[in-house]
Amino acid sequence: MALKLHGLPLSTCTGRVLTIFHEKSLDFELVPVNLPAGEHKQPAFLAKNPFGQIPVLEDGDLTLFESRAITAYVAEKFKDTGADLIRHNNLKEAALVKVWTEAESQNFNPAISAIVFQHLVAPIYGMTPDQAVIDANLEKLAKVLDVYEARLSSTKYLAGDFYSLADLNHLPYTHYFMKTPWASLVNERPHVKAWWEDISSRPAFKKVAEAMTMGQK
Numbered sequence: 001m002a003l004k005l006h007g008l009p010l011s012t013c014t015g016r017v018l019t020i021f022h023e024k025s026l027d028f029e030l031v032p033v034n035l036p037a038g039e040h041k042q043p044a045f046l047a048k049n050p051f052g053q054i055p056v057l058e059d060g061d062l063t064l065f066e067s068r069a070i071t072a073y074v075a076e077k078f079k080d081t082g083a084d085l086i087r088h089n090n091l092k093e094a095a096l097v098k099v100w101t102e103a104e105s106q107n108f109n110p111a112i113s114a115i116v117f118q119h120l121v122a123p124i125y126g127m128t129p130d131q132a133v134i135d136a137n138l139e140k141l142a143k144v145l146d147v148y149e150a151r152l153s154s155t156k157y158l159a160g161d162f163y164s165l166a167d168l169n170h171l172p173y174t175h176y177f178m179k180t181p182w183a184s185l186v187n188e189r190p191h192v193k194a195w196w197e198d199i200s201s202r203p204a205f206k207k208v209a210e211a212m213t214m215g216q217k
């Protein structure tokens with residue numbers, strides 16, 4: 001068993017890696033990390049990821065952290081297995097996958113992750129959601145989704161007319177966002193809505209989504 005993933009099934013960033021594992025039908029071992037007990041801040045885990053966060057992937061003597069770097073590694077290593085997620089035979093398509101993968105990390109993620117944290121995660125830790133933070137990030141997310149709506153009116157997926165790593169990296173946070181009172185931000189944009197329904201209905205993600213609940217239905 002070469003692939004050992006340290007994380008939790010309900011974790012968004014762990015979910016990115018679990019999703020590509022299923023897209024490629026890879027064997028792997030999921031090693032739970034006890035976040036409530038602070039295991040991820042202990043020396044043994046910090047030796048794997050000095051930033052003290054999940055997920056971490058161990059593949060033989062290679063240890064990786066940062067979920068998007070991990071999904072890119074898996075997509076490259078297993079580029080001839082299962083779905084082609086990085087378009088390695090087409091330089092232009094591969095470049096557009098990189099553009100929209102960065103767009104997720106740099107523009108989409110900061111806004112959506114703040115909303116999901118405040119609304120779903122903070123209460124788990126006994127904290128009151130900060131509505132001002134939510135409102136500010138809803139405004140940012142709306143602007144990002146306007147860009148997505150325009151893009152998706154000309155291509156089926158973000159990088160082109162093919163599903164790619166760029167779409168995959170969006171799945172976990174959007175899954176939780178759709179459980180918040182602001183799912184209309186996606187649903188009121190027809191191309192974004194159709195894109196979300198398409199990518200979230202892929203069998204690989206449906207398997208992962210089953211475990212992605214934070215107490216709510």
Ligand SMILES: N[C@@H](CCC(=O)N[C@@H](CSO)C(=O)NCC(=O)O)C(=O)O
Binds near residue numbers: 010012013014054
């Ligand atoms: N940029 C990194 C973020 C990892 C992260 O936030 N991990 C969270 C759980 S993800 O839901 C985490 O480990 N939180 C605990 C903490 O930060 O202390 C990545 O993409 O891997």
